[in-house]
Amino acid sequence: MAWSAPEVADLAGTTVRAVRHYHDVGLPAEPRRRTNGAPGDQLFLPARRLQRRRPTASTSFPARTGCETQGWGTELFGRGVEIAELDRVLARAAAGAGSGLVLWGEPGIGKTALLEYAVDTASDVTVLRCRGTRMEAGIAFAALHELLWPVMDRLATLAAPQAAALRGALGLSRDETNRFLVGAAVLSLVCDMARERPVLVVVDDAQWVDEATAHCLGFLARRIGADPVAVLLTGHEDPHSGMWEGLPAREVVGLAEEDARTLVAAAVPGAAEDLVDRTVRAAGGNPLALHELPTIDHEPDTDPVPGRPGDLMTVGPRLRRAFVARAAAMTPPARALLLLAAAEERGDRHVVHRAGAGWGVDMSTWDELLRSGLVRAPGPRLEFRHPLIPAAVYDGTPFAQRQAAHRALAAALPSDATAERAWHLATAADTADEDVAALLEQAAEQSLRRSAGPTAVRTLRRAAELSPDEGDAARRLAAAARAAWAAGDSGAARRLLDDAEQLVGERHVARLSRGLRGFLEFAYGVPERAHHYLTSDMAVVEDLHGVMEMGSMAVRSAWSAGRDDLQQEALERLAAVDTRGDPTLSELVPLLCSWWTCHDATGPAAPVDPATVGDLADRLGTRAWGLLPPLSLLQSWGVDGPLHDVLRMQTAALRRRQEVIAPAALLVQTAVLDVTAGRWDAAGNAAVEALEPAEEVGTENVATQCRLILASLAAPRGDEHTVDDLTTRVLAASVPRGVRALSANAYWQRGRAALFAGRPREALDHLLRLSEPGHDAAHHTCALLAAADTVEAAVQVGRLDVVEPQIAMIDGWVRRTGANWARAAAHRIRALVRSGPEAEESYRAALEVPGAPDDPFEYARTRLLHGEWLRRARRRAEAGRHLTGAAQAFERLGAEPLRARALRELALSEGPRVRGAAGPADAAGLTAQELRVAQLAADRLTNREIAAQLLISPRTVGHHLGNVYPKLGITSRTELARIDFAGDLRITVGG
Template identity: 75%
Template structure:
């Protein structure tokens, strides 16, 4: 098997073997904790010494009291060489190995072994390998120590492994190399090799727990990591189970100690906080005295630092606890519970829970109190585990279901969506769906909204509004139901949820009584079937700014707020929400808020902040398993990529969005993906491709059909349609935006309506519309769209031969695009700006290929030479196909050619000169 992270150790072994081959023998002790990989290094050395005679043995606790037992195993393959020794040495060695009755002293035996090995080394190098040397018998240990210190002039290497630093004892004076744990990167590689297909969460947990121990890295991923009902689950987390190999490796030292010492180790293992005083008080009734403490501390298994106890390695603690009989563990927990100070409610509850062997309502109630303490200090995962254990000890299904529902809520708030879903399902099996919906505050609908089908989420949420006891929670669920229906592109379901929200009675809650009218004003604005007055719109605008202290569920979808043009103040609200959620460590809700912050920053031209918010939201969403929030973040990143001209990133983000959104019917996300692809094509001068994607947003029944996205995308749809000459769809799109602007007065819609009208008008009317778009108060608040208006206006001015005015607009647009990093549109603005420059020199005659083409003729010629059609050239240059034909006719005449095929032979990058006159 490949050794990961052992380059230094294998290099040392290679050097040792190379030197020995040259006659400079040596001994080396490899030491370190059990399972750290010492045996694997011995195997490496054996494989590397393929031309050597290998003598090996392994220490055994069962034979540790038998003199020369290990030496017998070591020399058995070369017993026939005893005849080569001097008679006294041969007799002494035969007596030691039980081959005769001869008796002699140990020095003579050591000398015999040295003579035997040296004789072998004269024929070929010798490698002596002793594994688990801490367990070999004392007589063999002294003999091998004698050998290892005297082979410096022989072709001999003596390798031994042990658990302790050989600073004293039989290996004193020998070189030693400590083998330590693997670095995280190497540990990850080992896990991937040992357990192919292990998911990232399991790998991370294994690496964190194993502490770099290779044996643990091999064995832990194959074990069941659900917390054992008997495990001491406390502030430091679950006690990892250990398998038989780990138990044998780590528990052997403890097994050899006195009963009081083993009791002390078990108490320390069960007391997960490492409180020395608590262990001391608990051990007083178990016969643990000063002598016992001395024994345990001398063993090195346990260390004291002030008032804290800690095991030398966490796996020692796990092995000691896991290897103890169940009754002993129960007794240890009861003793620790008694020894705890009066205020340690949570710790006492857990120890009593670990000692319980059946339902116990008193202990379950204590655990429930402990969970409440966890929630107050924002320890959601611990609260969820505590409540789950309380449910296991509950004597009735109703009590168990109630506690599982509360555990699910705690897990969700802590960002553990999958855990929350499993706990909720367990609770429903005990109590039924509606009781659990009431107990969990309608969590099943929230979970479905976060990573399921929005239509199903709507159904759950509307249903659960009627069963949750708190009116405020009913309003929150109804608000999310409206959002779910909007996400699904279902106006009918929106109306159903809106009616439910409007029907909620505040029930004497003064805060809700104040909040409900505000929400109803907002939702009246949201209701696309109702009339909107300036007064109502102003109240709705104020609504958004008053939601800062409300739950995240009450916040409206940011794109819809933008569509209504009442997003002022919403960013501050989201920032307040983010700060609160960070403080409470509610990761799932924080992911939602950050995803929406990214949308606002994007619209305000704060692209760097938008990218940071989307990236953080994506990381959080993936961490907690909130698929829909993750796709929202991909949407913001895809929008940025489209504007920046990063086609590969657009494809990557939109593919990920559609992979989630289409099967689940989340039309708002599917529409966003199509929109980003359409914009990327439009900005990349591929209007026909852009139009094909953008028209899907308004196509009834299409997977990407969504009214809000279609409304926003109208500015792109009309521009693409004008470029390709598709007038059939233009007027309907323009009217849709203008009607929305008239209904809402939204700044973006008013500016967009004027801009789109300018694209379909001619003459003075077009200029008036462009000017009106730029003069809309607040339009510059979206710098990207404002710059797009200036770009289109500048192109119109250039075609009207008003070069100076065009340069002013185009330069301003190019500056904004450059600041934002919108490279495709910046390049387009600069190209247009170059066409506005007046000629600096008269046209000069030249060779036949230098025919004095104008700048526009040269552009047309180059595109035609690339085999673009007249319509495709017209779309790129924003001129009509008829004008393209006119320019090509001039090109053919000036160059003396007759067809596009001839154009392909012209060197347009060579000495062809042109003039801008007549452009």
């Protein structure tokens, strides 16, 4: 039968370690009771029953800190130096020479794990071990009793005086105890055993070993140089003086960060990355802390204290006991001083000194504290030797004593330390207290002025807990929700609003939070629900600018959802706002309404002066950027250009205020402008920079916009895999929430990727969804901006029925806004469906629109289309000039598919030329046009699709294929698909 550790503990009581010693030294395997004079019977179990098992959470054996356990085997992380030193000690013993080593360091640092490594590693040795305990530290020879009990039957082999002294020391007889004789007896006993095989003496927690045993072990360790004996001890203090003076010592320090992360991953498989980060930061490399902290919420005997200081992390019971044991040996005034230092947190020695004045603290108390090694005092600052010490001391002190400490510290603070005093009083409070709550609220306001949002949230929440009046509590919870929202913690903001609504109801909280529920819903939830919250809460919010922002955001929510009816409802509410004579707002309301009525561009809406729109956009960007419509709408108006510098300055200002959501949102807007201006690398960097915080705080709208920007860059660069991956993620997030503006953009980027890759039919299939009533991607603004792409794809596949509605939409927008991009797009669209002089006139007009070169990508696309038209008109020199310019622009931007297309057209426009070394096409005798036709046919495009892409007739395609087949020695498209056009034009599969 195999015995588990708990069973052994139940049978052996406090002698579990003795049972393990019994097994290690290999004594007879039958169970027996020893009653030879020792106080109490000691039960020994047969070694064959002690099968080595993997320890579990209920194991009574000492925890093996800093290691991963396999059976009783040990894998240590980051302990290469210590392991090497242990190996040297064990190797000396195996070679017949004795030595000792003291491993010392703070509690939980992994010393016990290193001892376990030595025990597990040593082969064919006798292991004697014991552990010091505080309870037995005052009992002479208590630890020696544990160490030698398994080999007590060997006492008969000792010289009579030694045996008598040792028996007396161990309580086996009434013989007089002589420390020298006891030390000599232990030395003789161990060396006698070492003649049979090496002996490993292991002493854990040697700082608690009783003085008599410590003298005996020191006597042993200093006299084993000529015998195969290794003595390993662990302790908390540097053994340069005291019982172990003269023995080699090695300080065990905290794990490096990489090793600490590995240990957390081994201790808590699947731990979230943020949990690992917090644990590694808090533990300071302490392995026991790395084990305990990730699971601290599940510790049954860790009772969180209301109002606990935020900088003190909660520690688990084992770590607490390890550190508190050090403090327990100090005098009461020194323990009180240690508690004050732990509760003060900032390390201000003067404040701690003033607070301790009434607690009997004098210079001798300070001397005792500093001698303990727990605290250092370099100058006016107090520093704990390890960051876990103050937490352990604080947690290990009764609540009443902590209350007294915080009140003393509050009284000792200077008059201007409002926040610190507020928190000390709040921590000491155990009932509602309006004075303390008001002081906390004042401290939170100071934190917000310093842009310390998370601190303000914590402070306001505690203020609400201490508020006697429910209205005051709700107000403070609402303010905390606003602070959490600004800091990017939407989950906390929602919970705080919920708590406030339970006290005073939804409408009152809407007024107190200035409509925060709607903004949260827009950023993280469903836009239609956001519209509902925002429009209904406009009636209760008192701040006029807040009402304007809510109204604007309600319109934007409806626009995002593609709901014209909800957009009109929000516009009516916005138009009805009483601006109270504010000149800026009075001018803003009608203009915002005109801005947002873009859903009916072909209707009777009156034209709006773009200059006025641009001027107000510039002013809003510098003073109230939150009222700006989405940038795609500003782009459709053609007033986005001047906003780049404004948004950049606003982003920098928000970063200085340490806000999270707003800077990410502004970075997205800046990235969109960079895409249009041809600053694609800058746009990609901004999108990546904004994506990280957006994902971290869960702002799905902003994260989705970042992905769409990256997709808009990948599409013209030919990275279709990235486009597909990003748009799939976008649609997975936007479609269930009904955010049509984002879904439409995803379809647009898919359409552009297919169009640039030469698959116009697939491109058109995606692009038509933008105007399809009822489709998840139907959205007017996006359809308007994508009109030029839609027409180009439709022309290439011969869908002229699609062209006229697109032209009508663009023309209506040009009449409405006069936007330069729309004028250029309208001319380009007409050029695609016209012929002769009319087509050339349209291309020229598109290129001559003021500001057209400011969008270098679209300008180059127009030049490419114009160059292709000129090449077909056999005006090769003019075609070459446009195609060369387009190719150069595409090369600068990294738009490789369009660059390759421009270069192919350029080769066709140049006609026959002197050739150098023959390429694959030359070797087969194909012209450049025949090669292009063959490549497209090999991609399984029909003659009509090839004709649309190359802007030639289907009959011409058939003519070229009729020339290609005999030149390549094939007879069908099936064989054409097997040709390696990038290689030597041989048939790679089949004949």
